[in-house]
Amino acid sequence: MKRVLSNKWSIAVFVLPTVLFFTYIVIIPIFKSFYYSLLSEIPAKVGDASEFVWFENYIKMFTPGRRNDFPGAVLNSLTYAALSVFVQLPFSLLLALILSTGIKGESTYRNVFFIPVVISSVVISLLWQRIYKDLVPAIYDLLNIALPKNGFLANKDTKLMAVYIPNLWQFVGYHVLLMYGALKSIPTDVIEAATVDGASAPRMALQIQIPMIKPMLKVCLSFSLIGSFKLFDTPWILLERANKQLPALSMYVEMFSNHKYSYASAQAMFIVFECLAFTMLLNFIFRDREGIESRKGRRRLAA
Amino acid sequence: MKKLVSLVLALAMLLSLTAAFAEDEVVxxxxxxxxxxxxxxxxxxxxxxxxxxxxxxxxxxxxxxxxxxxxxxxxxxxxxxxxxxxxxxxxxxxxxxxxxxxxxxxxxxxxxxxxxxxxxxxxxxxxxxxxxxxxxxxxxxxxxxxAASMLYCNTELFTQYNVKIPETWDELITAVKTFRDAGVTPMALGGGDQWPANMYTDIIALRFAGDAACRAAYYKTEGATFMTQDWVDGMAAFKQLIDLGAFPEDAASLTRDESEVPYFAGEIPMYVHGQWFSGSLSPEMQQKVVAVKFPAVGKGYDNQYMGGxxxxxxxxxxxxxxxxxxxxxxxxxxxxxxxxxxxxxxxxxxxxxxxxxxxxxxxxxQIKEATSTADSMLLWGNTALTGEDATLIGDTVYDVLTGEITPEQWCEDMETIFE
Incomplete structure (x- = not known):
C-alpha cells in the first residue's frame, strides 16, 4: 500500500475523479459567473450574445444610491462575521473547555449542544419565527414592556439581530464539537504535568490548551467567517420577502426577482472573492504561528 | 407444425406492433x-x-x-x-x-x-x-x-359594534376608529409577504389617481409619472390607515396565511384582498361576510376595480x-x-x-355581480410591472408600512422606474 501511495501516478489516478468533479461543479461555475458578471444585462437566455461592460456591474454595486442596498448588505455580513468571531467562537470555546474537563454528563451535554446542528435550517427558522412572534411578545406582555415597532422581525433596528441569534445559537454546537475533539486529543501527560505544577484551570486553558488547539481554532474561524458571508436560508425564511440586507439575499433577489443576471453574477463573485480574501488572511495570520506554537508546546512538554 | 408455429409467431408480432402503435397514440x-x-x-x-x-x-x-x-x-x-x-x-x-x-x-x-x-x-x-x-x-x-380586489366585511362584527359597512373614505376611517377603540384590529394584512400590502395601496391609489394614471404608470407609457398630488394623496391615505392602527401591530412580519387566521376566526372585521379569498371562507363565514367595492373618495374613480x-x-x-x-x-x-x-x-x-x-x-x-358593472379593471402594480420594478413597488410599499419612508419618498422612489 505504501508503495502504491508513494507512486505519483497512482495518486493522480485516485485523485483525478474528484478533481474533475470539483472542477465541473465548482471551478467552472465560478469562472462562468465571473464571465457573466462582465457582461451587460440581457433579459433572455443564458449564453445569448451580449456585450462586455467589464467592471461596470462591480462599480454599480458600490455606487451610492438611495436604494442600492449592497454596501449596507456587506456591512451587515461583516457585523455578523464579527459576532460569530467575537461572541459565538469564544462561547463555544468556553463550553468545549468545560466539557473537556470530564464533567458529569459530558456526553449528554455534547449531544444536546449538537442537536441544533443536525436540525434543518428551515426547521430552526420556523421554530425561531414562533419564538419571535408568540413567545417573546408574551414575555414582554407579562413584563409590561413595549415591543419594538412592527415586531422583532420587521423592525429595522432589530430584524437583523433577530436573524443572527438563531444562526449563532445553531452553530455553537458545531464549533463546540470541533474544539472539544481537539482538546481531547491533547496528550494527557501534558495536562497531568501542568496539574502537578499547580496550574489553575484558566491558566491551563490560556497557556496550554488554547495554544495547542490553534489549528482547530483556525478551522472554526474559517467556517465561521465563510458561513457569515454566505448566510442565506435563515434570513430568507425569517425576514420579509425580497429583503436584500445580506449579500446572498441581495444576489438571489437580483437574479430571480429582478432578472439582473449579470449584476447578480457580480454580487456572487464579490461573495466568492470576499470568502477567498478572508481565508487567505486567516492563513497569513496563522501561518508562522502554528509552527511556533507547536514548537513552544513541545518545549513545554520537554520541560 | 412449423406452419402453426410461424403463424403464432407472426400473430404475436402483429399484436405487439399494434400494442406499440396504440401506446404511441398516447401523448x-x-x-x-x-x-x-x-x-x-x-x-x-x-x-x-x-x-x-x-x-x-x-x-x-x-x-x-x-x-x-x-x-x-x-x-x-x-x-x-x-x-x-x-x-x-x-x-x-x-x-x-x-x-x-x-x-x-x-x-x-x-x-x-x-x-x-x-x-x-x-x-x-x-x-x-x-x-x-x-x-x-x-x-x-x-x-x-x-380577478378583482374587494373589501371583505364581517357583518357580524359590524352589527356587534354598530358600525356601518363603509361606502366612503370617511365611513372607512370611522369604522377603523370605532373598531380600534373597542380593542378590535380593524383590518387584516400580511405585510411580510409584501404583495398583500400592495392590495391595499393599489386600490387606494386607484381611487385617488384613477385607472388612466395608474395604467400609464404600471405599464410605463410615455409621460407617465408617480410625482402627482393624487399619488401622494393615495399613499398618504394608506399611511393614515397605518397610523390609525387599522392593521395588526406586527402586520409587517406576518405572512398572508398568518394574517388571515384571525379573519377566519371572526376576530377581524375588514380585509382587502383578491376574489380568491372568498373561496377560502368556510360555509359558515360565507354567510357572515359580504364583499363590497372599496370605499369611494369622490374623485370620480369609484367604480373602478383592481384586477382583470x-x-x-x-x-x-x-x-x-x-x-x-x-x-x-x-x-x-x-x-x-x-x-x-x-x-x-x-x-x-x-x-x-x-x-x-x-x-x-x-x-x-356578490363579487360577480359587483364587477359586472365595473367601469374598468386594472392589473395590480406588481403584476403589471416587471423584474426590478415589480420588486421595487413591493419593497417601497413595505417601507411605507414599516414607517421607513414617507408617501412623498414612495413617489420619488417609484419615479425611478422611468429612468
Missing amino acids: TLKVSSIWSAESEANRKPMLKTLEEFEAAYPNIKLEVEWYEANAWKETGETLALSDSLPDVFYWNAGGVLWNLVGSGDILALDSYLTDDIMARMEPGLLADMTFTVDGKEQVYQLPYTK AAEGFSVAAYTEHPDEAFIAAQFLAENLSKNGYISGAGLPAWKYDFSAYTDLNPVMA
Missing part, C-alpha cells in the same frame, strides 16, 4: 400548476378539471407538478433560462408573462383560437395576455378566472406536442373557470350557464 404532457396546498381554494376545482380532462381526452396524459405560487414563479423563471418549461403551465399575465414572451419561451396561440372558442370567452379579458412581437400582436395565454384577467395557462414555445398542449391549456382554462366558480374559488372567465347551481358561494356571487 404525455407535463403540466405545472400552483395550489399545492390542500387548503387552496383552487385546489379542488383544479383536481376536478384534471379528472374531466382525463375522461374527455384519454389519449392525452397530463403529468402534473404542484407548486406553491411564489416557488413556481421562481422555478418557472429558472426553467425558462434553459428552455425547460413544461408543456402547459400556470402563469401570471401582464409584465410577468411578457418576461417569458419576450425571451421566446411561450407559444402564440392565435392560430388555434377559433371563433367558437373566442365566443365562449368573456370579452375583454385578453388585454394583458396579448403582446406585440416582431410587429405581430398575438395571444400568449388563456385566462381561467377574472391576471392568471391563466400558457404553452411552452418548445413543446413537442403544440396541438395537444393547446387542447390541454384551453380545456384547463375553460373548465377551471367553471369549476372554480361553482366551488367559490374564482370569478368565471368563460361563459357558462350557472342557473342549475343553487348552492354557489354567496360572496363570490
